[in-house]
Amino acid sequence: MAQDWGLQIVGEQPSDHAAVEALVAKAFGPGRFVKTAERLRETNQPRLDLSFVAYDGARLAGCVRLWPIHIGDVPLVFLGPFAVDPDLRSQGLGARLIEVSCEAARAAGEHAILLVGDLAYFSRMGFERTDPSEIQLPGPVDSRRVLIRRLVSGAAFQGLVRAG
Numbered sequence: 001m002a003q004d005w006g007l008q009i010v011g012e013q014p015s016d017h018a019a020v021e022a023l024v025a026k027a028f029g030p031g032r033f034v035k036t037a038e039r040l041r042e043t044n045q046p047r048l049d050l051s052f053v054a055y056d057g058a059r060l061a062g063c064v065r066l067w068p069i070h071i072g073d074v075p076l077v078f079l080g081p082f083a084v085d086p087d088l089r090s091q092g093l094g095a096r097l098i099e100v101s102c103e104a105a106r107a108a109g110e111h112a113i114l115l116v117g118d119l120a121y122f123s124r125m126g127f128e129r130t131d132p133s134e135i136q137l138p139g140p141v142d143s144r145r146v147l148i149r150r151l152v153s154g155a156a157f158q159g160l161v162r163a164g
Contacts (some may be wrong), residue, residue, distance in 0.1 A: 004075065007061050007093070009100055018133060022026040027083035036139035040069055040078050044163040050104045052097055055068045061085050064097040068104060070112065071135055072159030077105055079115040084086075098125055102149060112153040116145050125149065131163040134158045 012020065050066035064082035079101065085095045102125065107115055114134065115122065116137070117130060132143035137158055148157075 005039045005055050007054045009052055009054045009097065012046070012048050012053050012065070014048070014064065015077055016053050016060070020063045020065070020134075023060050023063055023083045023085065024081050026086070027081070029141065032065070036137050036141045037078070037080055039078070039138050040161065040163045041067055041080075042163075044068065047077060050101055050108060050110075052100050052104070054093060056085075061088050062097050064094075064101045066101055069161055070164060071114070071157040071161050074111070074157055074159075076112045076114060076157070078161075079112050079113050080117070089113060095125060098122075102126070102151070106151045111148070112157065113149045113150045113151065114161065115147050116141055116146065117127075119145055119147060120149050122149075123149050135161060 044067050046065040046067050050063050053060060054062040062082070062084040064079065066077040066079055068088045069078045070076070079098065082094055082097055100159070102113060115127065116136070119127070127147040129144060130146045130148050134150070135146060136159070137146060138161060
């Protein structure tokens with residue numbers, strides 16, 4: 001548990017599900033369901049031990065989820081979505097939630113975190129582009145947006161990304 005901006009950051013609980021879904025829907029709308037990243041989530045369950053929420057009193061202010069995936073036969077985690085209440089955006093809460101989840105993943109022994117996102121935003125948190133000849137997602141995606149943060153030095157992956 002951490003305190004940021006007067007907000008409480010804690011591990012996501014099953015009781016947070018409805019509030020997280022509402023915040024994600026508010027942030028991304030129904031268009032999120034057609035994205036390739038959603039294919040990795042739709043038959044999967046988030047790793048609640050690596051997923052976090054931020055509360056401002058009783059109001060959900062932000063969330064980040066990590067999901068179990070494999071690249072080839074190697075297990076790792078997939079980050080997303082993360083969302084912040086529109087009233088609190090551009091104050092660093094999203095980055096803080098991502099850092100908390102990345103540190104939890106490292107402590108849990110995960111080798112890497114994969115995501116689809118903007119390099120300009122995520123590079124400051126240690127993410128870099130993947131090699132599209134080594135890592136393929138299960139559907140169309142701009143390969144420049146497939147990013148990875150290695151948590152173990154020298155961790156290497158090759159193959160198709162799949163849920164679980």
